[in-house]
Amino acid sequence: MFIASSRGSRAFRPALLPTSSPVARRQPASPEVIALLTSYGQQTARPLTLSRLLSFGNPVTQDSILSSASYALSEIPRRLSRRIRSLESLPFIVGTNPHVSRTLDAYRRSFEWLATYPAVRTLRDNADFATQLEHLVHSHANDIPTMAKGFQECYRYMTPGAINEFLDTAIRNRIAVRLIAEQHIALSHALSEYGHQGKHDGVVDMKCSPADMVRACSVIVSEMCEATFGASPEVVIDGHVDSTFAYVPVHLQYVLTELLKNAFRATVEKHWRSHGLSSASDLPPVLVTISPPPRIPGIVRPSYMSIRVRDEGGGVSPHNMARVFSYAFSTAKRSAQHADEDAGGGPYAAQQIGGNAATMEVGAKGDAGLFSEMTGKGIQAGVGTLAGLGYGLPMSRLYARYLGGSLDLFSLDGWGTDAFLKLRCLDEAGDVEI
Amino acid sequence: MSALHFYQNRQMELFAAKETKRLTLRQLIFFGRSMNEERLVKSANYVRSELTVRIAHRLRDMQALPYIVVTQDEVAKVYDLYWTAFDKFRSFPPITTMAENIKFCTFVRGLLNEHASVIPALSLGFTFSSPYMPSDQLDSFMSRMLVSRISRRVLAEHHIALTEDFIKGSTKGRPGRGALTRNASTHVGIIQTELSPKASIERCVDLLRKYPSSVIYRDPENPDSKNVPCPRVVVDGHVDTTFAYIREQFEYIIFELLKNALYATSYRHRNETTPPEIRATISTGSEEVQVRISDQGGGLLEPDISSPSDLFSFSATRNMMRMEDDRIEALRKTILSPHGMRATVDEQLERWHERDPENVASTGPLPRLGIGLPMSNIFATYFGGSLRLVSLDGWGTDVHLKLPKLGTKLEGVEV
Numbered sequence: 001m002f003i004a005s006s007r008g009s010r011a012f013r014p015a016l017l018p019t020s021s022p023v024a025r026r027q028p029a030s031p032e033v034i035a036l037l038t039s040y041g042q043q044t045a046r047p048l049t050l051s052r053l054l055s056f057g058n059p060v061t062q063d064s065i066l067s068s069a070s071y072a073l074s075e076i077p078r079r080l081s082r083r084i085r086s087l088e089s090l091p092f093i094v095g096t097n098p099h100v101s102r103t104l105d106a107y108r109r110s111f112e113w114l115a116t117y118p119a120v121r122t123l124r125d126n127a128d129f130a131t132q133l134e135h136l137v138h139s140h141a142n143d144i145p146t147m148a149k150g151f152q153e154c155y156r157y158m159t160p161g162a163i164n165e166f167l168d169t170a171i172r173n174r175i176a177v178r179l180i181a182e183q184h185i186a187l188s189h190a191l192s193e194y195g196h197q198g199k200h201d202g203v204v205d206m207k208c209s210p211a212d213m214v215r216a217c218s219v220i221v222s223e224m225c226e227a228t229f230g231a232s233p234e235v236v237i238d239g240h241v242d243s244t245f246a247y248v249p250v251h252l253q254y255v256l257t258e259l260l261k262n263a264f265r266a267t268v269e270k271h272w273r274s275h276g277l278s279s280a281s282d283l284p285p286v287l288v289t290i291s292p293p294p295r296i297p298g299i300v301r302p303s304y305m306s307i308r309v310r311d312e313g314g315g316v317s318p319h320n321m322a323r324v325f326s327y328a329f330s331t332a333k334r335s336a337q338h339a340d341e342d343a344g345g346g347p348y349a350a351q352q353i354g355g356n357a358a359t360m361e362v363g364a365k366g367d368a369g370l371f372s373e374m375t376g377k378g379i380q381a382g383v384g385t386l387a388g389l390g391y392g393l394p395m396s397r398l399y400a401r402y403l404g405g406s407l408d409l410f411s412l413d414g415w416g417t418d419a420f421l422k423l424r425c426l427d428e429a430g431d432v433e434i
Numbered sequence: 435m436s437a438l439h440f441y442q443n444r445q446m447e448l449f450a451a452k453e454t455k456r457l458t459l460r461q462l463i464f465f466g467r468s469m470n471e472e473r474l475v476k477s478a479n480y481v482r483s484e485l486t487v488r489i490a491h492r493l494r495d496m497q498a499l500p501y502i503v504v505t506q507d508e509v510a511k512v513y514d515l516y517w518t519a520f521d522k523f524r525s526f527p528p529i530t531t532m533a534e535n536i537k538f539c540t541f542v543r544g545l546l547n548e549h550a551s552v553i554p555a556l557s558l559g560f561t562f563s564s565p566y567m568p569s570d571q572l573d574s575f576m577s578r579m580l581v582s583r584i585s586r587r588v589l590a591e592h593h594i595a596l597t598e599d600f601i602k603g604s605t606k607g608r609p610g611r612g613a614l615t616r617n618a619s620t621h622v623g624i625i626q627t628e629l630s631p632k633a634s635i636e637r638c639v640d641l642l643r644k645y646p647s648s649v650i651y652r653d654p655e656n657p658d659s660k661n662v663p664c665p666r667v668v669v670d671g672h673v674d675t676t677f678a679y680i681r682e683q684f685e686y687i688i689f690e691l692l693k694n695a696l697y698a699t700s701y702r703h704r705n706e707t708t709p710p711e712i713r714a715t716i717s718t719g720s721e722e723v724q725v726r727i728s729d730q731g732g733g734l735l736e737p738d739i740s741s742p743s744d745l746f747s748f749s750a751t752r753n754m755m756r757m758e759d760d761r762i763e764a765l766r767k768t769i770l771s772p773h774g775m776r777a778t779v780d781e782q783l784e785r786w787h788e789r790d791p792e793n794v795a796s797t798g799p800l801p802r803l804g805i806g807l808p809m810s811n812i813f814a815t816y817f818g819g820s821l822r823l824v825s826l827d828g829w830g831t832d833v834h835l836k837l838p839k840l841g842t843k844l845e846g847v848e849v
Contacts, residue, residue, distance in 0.1 A: 239829050291733070294828035298737035306733075306826045318721055410824060410834055412726055413719020415671050418832065420824060 012113050012132045012139070029084075029108050036115045040081035048075065050403070051430030053183055057200040060191050062123055069120035069129055072184040076177055080111040083173050086166065093157050099150030103143055110136050123192070130188035137181050143174065148391055151327070160326060164394075167327050171395060175402050176434050179203060179248070204426055207244040210290045210307055211237050213252050214260075221260040225268065233267045233283040233311075235260070243292035245305045246427035251399045255407070258392035259309045259419045260286065266313025266417065273314070284312040293425060302429065304405060304422040312416040321411055325394050404432050443497075446520060449490035455480075456585075459625065459817055459841030462592055463678060466622040469600045471532050478529040478538050481593045485542075485586050486523040492516055492582055495575065500566050508559030508769065512552055519545055539597050542590045550774025552583060557805055558765045560748045561756040569749035576748045580812045581846035588680065588816075588845075592623040599623070628676040629684060631716045631725055632669050638689045639667045641783060642696060648786040649693055651701035662700040663709060665729075667692065671715040677723050678841050682778055683813045687821070689779045690806035691727050691833050698731025698831065718839065722819070725835045734825035742823035742831075746811040753804070760801040768803065777809045818843030 029037070056068035087095070087104040094100055113136070120126050147170065151163050158166075186202040218235040225232035263286045271283050287310040293303035316324055393409070400407040404424040411417045424432065465477065496504055496513050504513055522545065529535050556579060560572055567575075620627045642649050643664050651662050695712045703709035710730040717724045734742040738754035750756040768775050775781065807823075814821040819837035826832065 239826070289826060289829060291826045291829035294732065294735060296735055296737065299735065301740070304827065306829065308826055308832075315717065315719065317719060408824075410726075410822070410832070412671070412715060412717035412724045412834075413722060415715060415717030415719075415724075418726075418824075420826075 012110070012136045030112075033108055033112050036077075036112065037081050037084060040078055040115065041085065043078060048434050049430060050426065050432045050434055053180065053434060054201065054204065054430070056183070057187050057190075057202045059198045060187050060200045062191075065123070065126055065187055065191050066120060068184050068187055069126050072133065072180055073114060073117055073120065073129075075180055077111050077114040079173055079177050079180075080107055080114065083107050083170065084111060086169065090166070091157055094150075094154045097150045097154055099146045099153070103147050103150065106140060106143065110140065126188055127192050130185050130192075133181055134185050137178060137185070140174075144171065144391065144395070148327070164326050167394075168398060171398050172402060175251075175399065179434055182250075201246075203248050203250070204246055205249045206246045206427060208247040208249050208252060209242075209244045210252070210256075210305060211241040211243075211288075213249065213256055214288050214290075214307075217253060217256045217260055221257060221264055224261070225264040229265070229268045231268055231271075231283060232264055234285040235288060236285045237288045237290065239289040239291045239308075241290060243290060243305070245292060245423070245425045246429075247305070247423055248403070248426070251403070252423070255396040255399050255421060256307075256309075258396045259421070261392065262419070263309055263311035263313060263417070266315075267311050268313075270312070270314035286311045302404060303425045305425060307421040307423070309419040309421070310416065315411040315413045315415050315417050316409065317411075317413055321409070324409060325397055327391055327394050402434075404429060445524070446490050446493055446517075449487050449520075449524070450494040452487045452490075454487055454491065455484060456844045457589075458844055459678060459680075459838075462588075463622045463625055463627065463841065466592065466596050466625070469596055471600075474532065474535055474597055474600055475529055477593050477596060478535045481542070481589050482523065482526055482529065482538065484589060486520065488582055488586055489516055489520045489523060492579060493520060495578060499575065500563075502566050503559075503563040506559045506563055508555040509563065511769075512555050512559065515549055515552065519549070535597060539594045543594060546587065546590060549583075550772075550776055551769045553580070553775045553777055553805065553809070554765045554768040554803070556580070557748055557803075557808075558762065558769065561750045561762070564750040564756075567749075569747060569751045572749045573747050573752075576808075577812060577815070577846075580809070581816055584683075584813065584816050585845045588624065592625070595623040624680055624682065625678060626681045627678045629679045629681055630676045631684070631688075631723065632673045632675070634681065634685050634688055635667070635669050635692070635714050635716075635725070638685060638692050638779070641779070642689070642692055645783075645786045648789070649696050651697055651704055653704070662704045663707065665696055665699040665703075665709040666711040667696075667714060668711050669714045669716065671726075672718045673716060675716050675718045675723055677718075677837075677839050679837060683816070684837070685779050686777060687810040687813050687835060688725065689782070690810045691835070693806065695727055695729035695731060695831070695833075699729050702730070702732040721839055722836045723839050724837075727833045727835075728830060730830040733827040733829055733831055734823060735827040742825045745807045745823060746821075748808055756804055761804055764801040764803055775803075775805065777805065777813075816846055817841070 056064045056071070084104065084107050087100070087107065090100065095104070113132075117129070120129050147167065151158070151167065155163070183202045187200060190200045190202075214235065214237055222232040267283055267286060287308075289308045289310070291306045293305065393407075397407040400421055400423060403426065406420075406422045408420045409417060410420060426432075465473070493513070493516050496509075496516070499509075503509055522541075526538065526541065527534075529538050556576065560567075560576060564572065646664055650664055692712070692714075699709050699712060712730075713728045715726045715728070717726075734745065736755075739745060739752065744752040747753050748756070755761070773781060773784075811821045814835055814837065817838060819835070821836075822834045824832040824834065
């Protein structure tokens with residue numbers, strides 16, 4: 001249905017919302033898609049490095065943007081084909097779950113559209129392509145919450161280990177696809193809208209400031225926390241607050257938001273437990289310490305920005321510690337009635353997963369603005385909103401590790417938690433595979 | 435080691451084939467409460483047979499090492515000490531009376547003293563053996579040796595303390611020995627039943643502050659300069675926590691960690707009038723007591739190690755600093771000294787106390803032996819706890835010490 005005769009009508013249309021019966025959506029892919037998938041499946045994997053991705057922007061020219069388009073056009077469908085294969089390999093009963101099958105449909109549709117997209121030969125072609133690619137990215141904004149919901153319903157049919165492994169791979173794949181797509185979109189905008197010539201870093205901010213990002217995220221998380229709990233702790237930033245490093249801001253934003261959400265919620269709940277609801281005493285602050293890599297002679301190895309988020313929220317018990325990085329684990333109490341309201345991963349998951357694009361998606365599809373939806377649900381679902389589906393920590397760790405960093409949690413059971421984030425400085429990370 | 439030695443091995447193998455009877459801290463406490471002669475004699479026989487088996491296990495473990503490793507001077511020395519100890523224990527007659535028990539205690543104490551050089555000897559021997567063993571095998575061997583050594587000392591010293599307490603006719607309020615035990619609280623044998631981490635931390639801080647020339651950084655180019663000010667240590671968290679533990683071990687770990695934090699902080703902030711404070715946070719959870727020590731001493735990014743946990747390793751492959759000349763020299767001296775190294779706070783205080791004050795001014799802190807962190811790690815794991823180093827590179831270090839709260843965990847896996 002998306003095969004069009006003229007380029008003008010080759011617009012990407014996201015999947016319709018599910019109105020058909022479950023049987024209809026259990027249908028196999030069309031023969032065309034099967035043939036395409038087979039041919040992509042036969043291609044050997046090429047390792048891709050970050051420096052290759054960034055090379056299209058250094059400098060941005062007409063030629064480089066066309067190479068970038070062809071790179072995206074060959075690389076994204078190849079990665080989508082792997083995603084489709086792995087969804088198709090799930091146990092049949094899991095595949096029939098409406099959330100899982102909706103995800104598979106969406107992937108097939110996107111794959112087909114990209115795999116049959118004609119070559120991009122002119123800047124005008126590219127402007128079209130970039131716009132459509134943007135729509136495609138937005139249409140996938142809810143993939144993770146949707147899959148999350150699906151796997152939550154499938155816990156009887158797969159082992160936790162198998163679910164974790166599937167989701168890890170799926171999310172890594174998704175991070176890569178978004179990085180490639182958003183890089184092309186960013187460069188295309190730079191060239192067409194601003195007539196930019198010269199070096200453009202695209203999705204990477206060469207002077208990303210962790211302190212600024214912490215401040216920005218704290219504002220949002222404070223609002224959520226106030227809306228849900230009626231109180232929120234202060235954030236104190238220390239260490240080298242003026243330092244900057246090269247990083248993908250949306251990734252940093254996602255991870256910091258998750259870490260701050262956890263710290264805020266733990267701080268408020270611990271405070272309630274020890275002082276009661278009507279307590280007038282102050283909440284202990286959340287302390288964020290920032291340290292750029294020191295330059296030490298004799299050390300030639302990857303350098304990392306270190307960020308420690310320390311709270312006095314009571315910590316995590318050793319029993320829960322073991323599960324804290326697995327999916328579908330959440331310390332927030334959940335009931336059947338709240339589960340419905342959380343369909344799609346809860347508003348926070350939708351907002352945060354995938355950064356800004358997802359935010360727009362929520363705004364576009366919802367009846368109200370992001371914030372009112374968030375607070376509205378916050379009141380209905382109580383604690384459920386801040387705690388979401390328990391994807392925050394495992395996803396954050398995947399984001400941190402994706403570009404060579406790490407995320408570790410150190411709990412002082414009964415007292416508080418240190419979340420310890422180390423992120424590669426991307427100006428020296430050209431070798432990182434994406 | 436001769437052919438005779440080879441054929442004598444059969445005797446040892448009989449003991450090495452026996453299982454050890456591992457204990458929990460709680461068992462040590464319960465057994466030690468309400469002592470009488472009969473129980474003490476029973477305790478003596480348990481110690482006698484258990485130590486024989488545990489030493490036999492160590493001998494077997496050493497016999498499986500590469501030949502070239504055990505023929506190392508330092509390792510060979512340890513092997514000989516163990517073999518002699520095994521022979522003596524094996525031939526010590528069963529204990530039936532209190533008088534025999536007192537003889538046994540004297541015998542055990544003598545052996546403990548003879549073995550005072552084992553830690554530095556093993557450390558140096560295995561640093562030199564690093565090329566012949568993969569570092570993970572080397573470290574797991576060292577861990578078995580040292581955990582077993584701690585366990586044997588705990589059994590022996592606990593039994594000796596119980597005997598002494600019994601002779602004094604009291605199991606409570608016994609005035610302690612050494613500088614650290616001034617405010618003796620409730621104890622059973624060598625175990626404090628209400629150990630306060632806060633009190634221990636403060637005691638260690640007070641002691642460390644008394645010896646700034648041994649603890650705090652001083653500019654070697656400028657020996658006349660005054661010491662950099664000693665950073666403050668703040669204790670927060672669950673400061674009222676108490677739990678049952680062996681105070682000597684707990685305070686050794688805390689002392690080492692604070693010593694490192696004080697030195698790193700004073701070095702990094704050597705040009706400031708007020709160095710940033712060190713924060714020790716105590717927490718009590720459902721199962722563990724924890725202490726987190728956070729400093730702003732710059733972290734643990736070092737050219738000679740690739741990760742902070744390399745500082746726990748005895749292998750020179752993982753930690754090149756082990757091959758530094760002054761370290762090797764200092765370890766050699768320690769092996770030869772009659773005091774050896776028992777890995778306690780007291781012995782370090784004694785060493786610092788004995789230093790010629792004039793000499794100290796020009797030499798600054800004693801050369802580091804590289805024993806404090808690996809030994810602290812071993813002590814932490816002995817009853818199922820853990821120690822982790824986290825480096826906020828360029829800013830500071832967090833050390834997380836976790837110890838089981840209830841004393842229900844068995845001694846290390848292999849003793």
